[in-house]
Amino acid sequence: MDELRIAKEDFSEFLNGLKDCYRLYGPVQQGDMVNFLPIQDAAELDLSFKNTVLSPKSLFLPQSERLFEYSLAPDRDDAHILKEAPRDDSPRAVIGIRPCDARALELVDVNFDTDKLRDPWWVKAREATTLVGLGCTSPCSTCFCTSVGGGPFDEAGLDVLLTDVGEVFLAKVLTDKGENLLKTGKAFETAEKELVDRAVTIQQEAATKIVSRVDTSRLAELDTLRLFEADFWERLHFSCINCGVCTYLCPTCWCFDIQDETHGLAGVRIRNWDSCMFPLFTLHASGHNPRGEKIQRVRQRFMHKLKYYVDKYENGVACVGCGRCVQHCPVNIDIRQVFQLMNEYKS
Ligand code: SF4
Ligand code: SF4
Numbered sequence: 001m002d003e004l005r006i007a008k009e010d011f012s013e014f015l016n017g018l019k020d021c022y023r024l025y026g027p028v029q030q031g032d033m034v035n036f037l038p039i040q041d042a043a044e045l046d047l048s049f050k051n052t053v054l055s056p057k058s059l060f061l062p063q064s065e066r067l068f069e070y071s072l073a074p075d076r077d078d079a080h081i082l083k084e085a086p087r088d089d090s091p092r093a094v095i096g097i098r099p100c101d102a103r104a105l106e107l108v109d110v111n112f113d114t115d116k117l118r119d120p121w122w123v124k125a126r127e128a129t130t131l132v133g134l135g136c137t138s139p140c141s142t143c144f145c146t147s148v149g150g151g152p153f154d155e156a157g158l159d160v161l162l163t164d165v166g167e168v169f170l171a172k173v174l175t176d177k178g179e180n181l182l183k184t185g186k187a188f189e190t191a192e193k194e195l196v197d198r199a200v201t202i203q204q205e206a207a208t209k210i211v212s213r214v215d216t217s218r219l220a221e222l223d224t225l226r227l228f229e230a231d232f233w234e235r236l237h238f239s240c241i242n243c244g245v246c247t248y249l250c251p252t253c254w255c256f257d258i259q260d261e262t263h264g265l266a267g268v269r270i271r272n273w274d275s276c277m278f279p280l281f282t283l284h285a286s287g288h289n290p291r292g293e294k295i296q297r298v299r300q301r302f303m304h305k306l307k308y309y310v311d312k313y314e315n316g317v318a319c320v321g322c323g324r325c326v327q328h329c330p331v332n333i334d335i336r337q338v339f340q341l342m343n344e345y346k347s
Pocket of ligand 2 (some may be wrong): 246249250251252253305318319320321322323324325326335
């Protein structure tokens with residue numbers, strides 16, 4: 001695949017030139033946070049961010065998404081008939097997505113885009129999107145991507161990978177989508193060997209900056225039921241307040257609920273993020289709740305990510321090591337410690 005030289009002074013002009021063909025999204029300062037938002041001008045981008053607070057999963061699985069609309073008006077021929085809600089699936093590009101977040105989309109694909117089941121909203125959003133990744137040169141102390149199959153310059157899920165080499169970006173083209181995007185507008189020169197070598201050095205140095213590690217080596221072989229009954233869940237769950245922050249920030253959490261809302265005679269069916277940390281998530285109409293206790297919900301979150309997903313998909317753990325849940329849990333529950341408890345468990 002091609003490796004191109006993009007002078008930073010040309011990058012903004014290039015992005016602004018894409019606007020006729022792509023809707024653009026990228027990291028934007030929002031108060032004291034940086035999050036992925038639509039942009040009208042490349043000047044809005046903040047490419048110096050360490051990690052966004054919210055992952056960009058909301059671009060593919062919005063926190064609240066209108067799926068269908070319907071009318072309850074008795075005099076209408078189409079009363080009670082569900083119609084797909086209007087949506088924009090024209091091409092778009094996400095600029096500056098981190099490799100861990102792009103990899104997370106591939107981990108979620110195994111649930112939403114399979115031979116047996118395709119979630120059309122997820123699939124259309126994925127197909128419409130070109131991902132231009134920006135490798136991490138200054139990872140956070142809570143990042144552990146290298147222990148869970150990724151890395152600060154991992155290419156999984158990306159269409160283009162940018163390496164910041166001072167005054168220029170080295171752009172590695174990874175897919176046809178990426179090639180088409182880079183062919184739109186300005187023509188870039190092939191990178192010279194000296195630039196490629198400098199980028200490789202930067203990438204290798206970045207990997208050594210990931211100092212946080214987890215061990216996943218025994219997770220697949222552990223007996224599921226024995227792990228389920230392990231005594232450490234009793235200690236682990238105690239301080240959790242079931243706020244759901246960890247699941248909302250996580251790029252690989254995909255739980256949702258579907259509700260109908262009506263205003264007068266107009267109705268809409270909406271999909272909203274939900275969380276295994278919330279007691280209502282599993283409450284049955286009968287009143288029975290199979291995960292009515294906090295310990296059951298905390299266990300579910302970690303068993304799903306580190307055991308059920310591992311066994312069901314044989315695709316590693318459902319965690320890309322972004323460290324968001326470590327940074328933002330209000331009671332300091334740290335998934336790295338849970339990795340250790342689970343991986344070292346001896347029944
Ligand atoms: S962020 Fe922490 S306290 Fe909140 S639900 Fe997750 S583990 Fe529990
Ligand atoms: S579980 Fe935590 S560290 Fe792992 S991907 Fe989710 S938010 Fe990131």
